[in-house]
Amino acid sequence: MSSNRPTLSKRQVQPNHSGQLEKTRLVQYVGFFAIGYVLSSAVFMMIQSKVTISSQLVTVLSVLIGAYIAVNKFIKHHQRALTASEINRLTVGSIGAVWLATIIYFFSLWLLLFDAIDREVLIEMTAQQPLPLLSALVMILLLTLVSARIGVWVFNRLLAPK
Template sequence: MSRKSANLSNSKAQSVKLAQYLGFFMVGYILASALLMLLQTQIALNPQLVTLLSILVGAFIAVHKFIKHYSRALHKAEMIRLAIGGTGIVWLLNALYFFTIWLWLFDEANRQVFIEMSLQQPLPLLFALIAIVLLTFVSAGIGIWLFNRLLSLK
């Protein structure tokens, strides 16, 4: 009988749904991005710094809520899934942002210039995109790992 209860508690620990915590990550990222963009109107901030700080705020909120709800630290697999999911959310939001700008702010001439520029020199744009995706994933992973260590119950 004790074997079943240990097995059930082990399977329950493995089946943690991280979707709710990805939602917390997204809310933290959006709020931090909005506040930092408002701050950028007053002082000059590096866009990569804004992205990094926004991701760290999202990671802090997600890890804090997880530890508060489960009274334990994230396992390694959960941290990796949360980092990959957080990166996916950040890029989904960025794609939505770019698509909105593309439709709302760009006129036909601006769209044509952007398309021609991208076709003439695609490698710098591609390398910049890869570098930003890596920055996002690494900062999400390090942020989740760091906050998991700092906030975990001993």
């Protein structure tokens, strides 16, 4: 007579009727990524006040720390590595959350910190030369997306249970 031993994992991934694994909810891990990114960015900004560090390096390091935290939490909770589709969903969701927080931050600066003269000067500068601003936004978006994808993939491989 065989006895079935229950598994102690927090969430079991069961195949559905078609034999495919059900989609894992990644919202919690996107939140871990965003919190790790924001906290590490704040720490690096404090370090930047004492030591000169490239802002792109700070962005990449903050994204990598956020990726490490999210992947580490996922692997601890699920006792397995992320699949390729989960890596893609976690990357896009995390960068979306980080950019949404950045947009809210800049919008609050625009409303609360800048006066009418500062706003007018920034609008005129943007209207006169929009291409450098647009190219900088595209480059930083690509930098965060690529570094997040590479970071999630690398940490998924390094932290994967054997």
